[in-house]
Amino acid sequence: MAFQSKEHAKAYWDRNVKLMISLMVVWFIVSFGCGILFVDALNTIQIAGYKLGFWFAQQGSIYTFLGIIYVYARQMRKLDREFGVDDE
8 A cells, every 4th residue: 555645644544534533433333332322212112022221232232333334444445545545
């Protein structure tokens, strides 16, 4: 991976870190917030006989993490192409 300049590399890294932080905030909100903090409010809703708070604690954070992996890979592919450091 070769960048045109140090400024170019810094801009790439700054965008990468911003993306990672925003995705980690989403995962924190879903896993900790919905699974622990907001569980009582979410448990008033049921899906297929299971309380929504229980579902988020057991399955929701896992599905969200898989979605985050997909979004990160897709966004990084775009970012790599934009900065000219992709493999293609």
